[in-house]
Amino acid sequence: MTVKTSISLTDDQEAYARSLVENGQYSSLSAVLQRGLDMLRRENELHDAELDALRGLIDSRREGPFTDMQTLRADTLAMLERKRRERGL
DSSP, X not given: OOOOOOOOOOHHXXXXXXXXXXXXXXXXXXXXXXXXXXXXXXXXXXXXXXXXXXXXXXXXHHHSOOOOHHHHHHHHHHHHHHHHHHTTO
């Protein structure tokens, strides 16, 4: 289903959209704007998904055990030394 609506564009936006139609990249100005809205929707959905994933990571980190910097550094150095030995370095 399509709906007709009226929008306002700047001169530059209108010129760019028309150039895309004239170059054969899109069949009409409507097609240009529809594609732009589809891209914006996907971008927003991706952004929302990334935020949800980050919130989940933060929540899981908050619920997990706290590790102080000294312990973290010691664990990291031990892991690096273990990897060096495994590789014969």
